[in-house]
Amino acid sequence: MRITNVRKPAQPEVVDDERLFPEEGSAEGCASGECLPDAAPEPEPEPEPTPAPVRNGRDNPGLTAGERWRAAVETVKAASPRHGAALAHGRLLWLRAGEVGVAYIPTAAFHRAQVTGGSGRALVEKALSEHFGRPTRLVVEEASGEAASALSIAEQEAQVRTAHQQSTEGKVRSHPAIRAVLKILGGELEHIQVLEPERPPASPAVESPEETA
Missing domain, CATH: 1.20.5 (Single alpha-helices involved in coiled-coils or other helix-helix interfaces)
Incomplete structure (x- = not known):
């Protein structure tokens, strides 16, 4: 018996690995990090908020030193008429941020003792601090030099x-x-009683955007 036209079974095709997976080259592209997204820039620090200007209590830096001092004495008088009246006998030396300097002549020694003795200084400094809107120290000296010629309130x-x-x-x-x-x-005038003139009301203190004491 003769059999013809018999086909040989198909041989499985050998797949070349090199065709499926190309040869790796040098470390480029993603392997080198070139295709990675750029790192996000660090956020800039937010600017610190500007502090609000400090209000100076009842003080108005736009006035003259004498007017500011008179207003400060009125504040002390409102807190304690006795100590305010004694402070009014002090001759102003300076008005600085956190400090007030006054001088007393020898004949005003009693008034000086009122603002420096006992609880007087603490009371006066408390009222001055409230007026100027900051802790304020009172410096008391003997009147000499320019202070000797200046007049107190x-x-x-x-x-x-x-x-x-x-x-x-x-x-x-x-x-x-x-x-x-x-x-x-046919008579004559022996005594004339003069009433004190009405004192003008103290000018209201105008607020200032900045502190310049």
Whole structure:
């Protein structure tokens, strides 16, 4: 029996590994990190918030030193009339941030003792601190040099009262109606009581955006 046209069984195809997986080259591309995304930049630190300006209590740095000192004395008087009146006899030396300097003449030794003795200094410094909006120290010295010629608030007010009294007495004695009455009655004026002029109210302190004491 003869069998023809018999096909040989198909041999399995050998797959070349080199065709499926190309030969590896040098470390480039992702292997070298080139295809990786760039590292995110570090966030910049946020700027620190600007602190709000400190309000200086009732003080107004836009005024003159004398006006500021008068307002400060009024604040002390509101806290303690006795200590405020004693402080008004001190002659201002300086107004600095956190410090006030005053000087007393020898004849004002009593008033000096009022603001430096016992609890007087603590009370005055507490009122000054509230007025200037910061802890404020009171420095007391003997009046010498420029302070010896300067006048305290109390001395200035005394001068104003004296000038007002003298001016008023002169006007009264020279008034035509008074002179006519004296001529008719034959009398004379012995004493004229002069009332103190009305003190103007203290100017309200205007707030300032910055502290410059």
